[in-house]
Amino acid sequence: MTSRFRIGQDDFLLDGQPHRILSGAVHYFRVHPEQWADRIRKARLMGLNTIETYVAWNAHEPRRGEWDATGWNDLGAFLDLIAAEGMHAIVRPGPYICAEWHNGGLPVWLTGSEGIGLRRSEPQYLDAVSDYLRRVYEIVEPRQIDRGGPVVLVQIENEYGAYGADKTYLRHLVSVTRDAGIEVPLTTIDQPTDRMLSDGSLPELHKTGSFGSRAGERLQTLRRHQPTGPLMCAEFWDGWFDWWGTVHHTTAPADSAAELDALLAAGASVNFYMFHGGTNYGLTNGANDKGRYLPIVTSYDYDAPLDEAGDPTEKFFAFRDVIAKYASVPKETVQASADAPTFEVALAPVAVPLPGPDETRYSEPPTFDGIGHLGALVAYEVDLGGRGGTLRFGEIRDQAWISVDGKRVGTLSRTRQERALRIPSGSRLRVFVEEQGRVNYDQRLGEPKGLIGAVTLDDVVLTGWSAAPVDLHELAAAAALAPVGDALDSPIVLYGTFELAVPGDLFLDSSSWGKGFALVNGFLLGRYWRSGPQRTLYVPAPVLRSGINELAVVELETGVDTIARFLPRPSLGPEEE
The missing domain is CATH 3.20.20.80 (Glycosidases)
Structure with a gap:
């Protein structure tokens, strides 16, 4: 009609x-x-x-x-x-x-x-x-x-x-x-x-x-x-x-x-x-x-x-x-759902290797856009030749974890407007960068992500960079097959399974973790971060299944709880007063 x-x-x-x-x-x-x-x-x-x-x-x-x-x-x-x-x-x-x-x-x-x-x-x-x-x-x-x-x-x-x-x-x-x-x-x-x-x-x-x-x-x-x-x-x-x-x-x-x-x-x-x-x-x-x-x-x-x-x-x-004062409304009403099931899942750290860089070397680190990467993570590496000193970036978009010879030495945040830190002497520098979201408003639409511009060590430009894009779905898939073991450096991948008789909405508590991503049955729920306000990730019933379900957590920080907890209701954080 x-x-x-x-x-x-x-x-x-x-x-x-x-x-x-x-x-x-x-x-x-x-x-x-x-x-x-x-x-x-x-x-x-x-x-x-x-x-x-x-x-x-x-x-x-x-x-x-x-x-x-x-x-x-x-x-x-x-x-x-x-x-x-x-x-x-x-x-x-x-x-x-x-x-x-x-x-x-x-x-x-x-x-x-x-x-x-x-x-x-x-x-x-x-x-x-x-x-x-x-x-x-x-x-x-x-x-x-x-x-x-x-x-x-x-x-x-x-x-x-x-x-x-x-x-x-x-x-x-x-x-x-x-x-x-x-x-x-x-x-x-x-x-x-x-x-x-x-x-x-x-x-x-x-x-x-x-x-x-x-x-x-x-x-x-x-x-x-x-x-x-x-x-x-x-x-x-x-x-x-x-x-x-x-x-x-x-x-x-x-x-x-x-x-x-x-x-x-x-x-x-x-x-x-x-x-x-x-x-x-x-x-x-x-x-x-x-x-x-x-x-x-x-x-x-x-x-x-x-x-x-x-x-x-x-x-x-x-x-x-x-x-109802201005138009007719249906007589039928809407009922709220019952509380979601609450339970805990033991997670184990698994030794999932990150993809290695290809043989391409760059005079300065390429952006995510320059290597055609649509994901959230890229691992950059460069030789230090035994040197240390003040490491300085043009700009970081949006957060970086800095390691020397596999040991974490600091983080830099775009939100905090940080661009430099002191690093110890070493052979290999690794800069693990997270793209945290593209600006959706005004003149910054389309800005490139990753490490922007040259990187210097005590004012000397570092060259010969490699860049390895990281796929979160591939990490989660590999976690199901990987042996238990601690990662040398971030990210830490935690893996566990849980059983459901009937799928229903769940609320995954992230409050005891640091910063990272959670995937259920290969479905990327999104990001979590201890800075809040959000404390739970919504798990929609259609991504779950009767029987065994898989949970993979890709944690970018350290000192995380290896228990996953599911809560009865969402927790989106403290509200404005």
Whole structure:
């Protein structure tokens, strides 16, 4: 059954009748595919009629020409599940998405291209973006509402007014979108300031705002720039994200509900950012750098109405009560899950050898990008010739563990803005570098990772570097076969197994460990770090199995507990007071 969705003089129009969008953000790439339907259904039960999602280009095309729209990247299947629930969909393909996601969603191969002009009308960037959008629209076009699908809106770029003002670039994105058969209304989103709203859109695009407070004031600003048509807060910030070394950010449910009430009382449409945040599985977390580098944690719980594990929070019911004042809500309610099983698993250190460097030698250490490595770890080595002294780096992105002849002598951190240390005399220097997350915002998009620039020892340049990329999945696979034994140097790989009668969500306690990564049955849950705030890693039920399950922990620090503990509930750290 097809419908028609358009923008009227004052309202969105669904088959000619006024329609308010009540939407919630769920990023399919942050949720296990087997859990998509559950999260979508719970959005409907809160009273929502629409699901919004970004599209993460770097998830679909991590290497140029290797496009993937299957499994976790099956946007079409996600949209079909939204339709099956009787809901509409909003698609925001970027190409830039921010979202506290690795590199703002842009692929590393793109941002690292020589001479590239990001997010502007530069030829090689436009060519790549055009190819990407056409692929996305091959999925979206047949799923528009007037084709019988759920899609009612498509967004052009993302908060572009905070970055640039290239109208030629925006017009190109519109042209590619329309040429691909996208006929639903096109929107833009910006924070409601005069400059951002002016710079970030075009007259023919419907402007929306992003904010979480002072709804009346922000809607007035938006109305000055969008004289006709419906008002919409397309990112109603109902929570916030966390970064390592801080607290778990929360907002009071009553305060958020009051802001929502003001927004809906003004007649506006809304999209909750987030309805369900999900998880930065693997190495997908982004980072911010506004003078200090701050990588984002693994959890993207966001203090949202539906928590990281898909359970309703106090906000869920507070928002549902507000929505019920303006629209009908289902009678069915959502029940929280029972506590997860608690148990302990003995872990043993296993002797997993790191991959050796190839025969290539470099005058200065190559970046991760220079050797085409998309992982988090690279081991650099160079001969010292028996010397010691002050070791100095151009820049470290993002953390390094320094060893001389297999003995740890110190660490250097980008966050702490450290670049030098004294080392003893020795034969071989090893610098083990972790990329902690690509900056997802502003002008640092696409910056290279690893050791940046020349490295000196007492002001003499060290040359003849080797670089060995480390694959975490290969380490975990090797751990199952490796003999028990201590590693000479980091990382330390711990391995153990546990048995389950029936798979269910678990919460892995990382509070007694240092810094590293955890994998269950070869699935990379993400990063942990004693600096917090996050203390548990969410283990979604679909990655577990009845019978024997494998746990591998890749620990970058020392003195770790060799027990893995599973807790009944998540622990995301101390909250703001």
